[in-house]
């Protein structure tokens with residue numbers, strides 16, 4: 264019994280034996296009304312993108328309907344979705360952002 268417990272404790276402490284956490288991608292959706300400049304500012308503020316990176320993602324969403332802003336653990340992804348949705352609502356834009364399990 265004692266050795267079994269000792270082995271379990273050791274296994275819990277061994278970081279190399281931890282499974283990686285499930286990852287989620289945060290996806291921005293296109294609409295016809297949100298200004299491009301607003302989307303770029305959101306991508307810079309919430310996802311720490313450069314102007315060039317933000318414009319690239321915004322244009323991808325504009326042309327293809329959706330685009331991945333980043334891939335994060337569940338809590339971080341949910342917080343970023345919440346920040347985007349609050350900014351959109353506060354500025355009365357219909358911008359939508361969702362999280363989904365990373366493939």
Ligand code: TYC
Pocket residue numbers: 291292293294295296297298299302321322324325358359
């Ligand atoms: N389609 C919008 C426009 O033409 C721009 C836009 C881009 C909106 C990306 C949302 O996630 C979005 N003003």
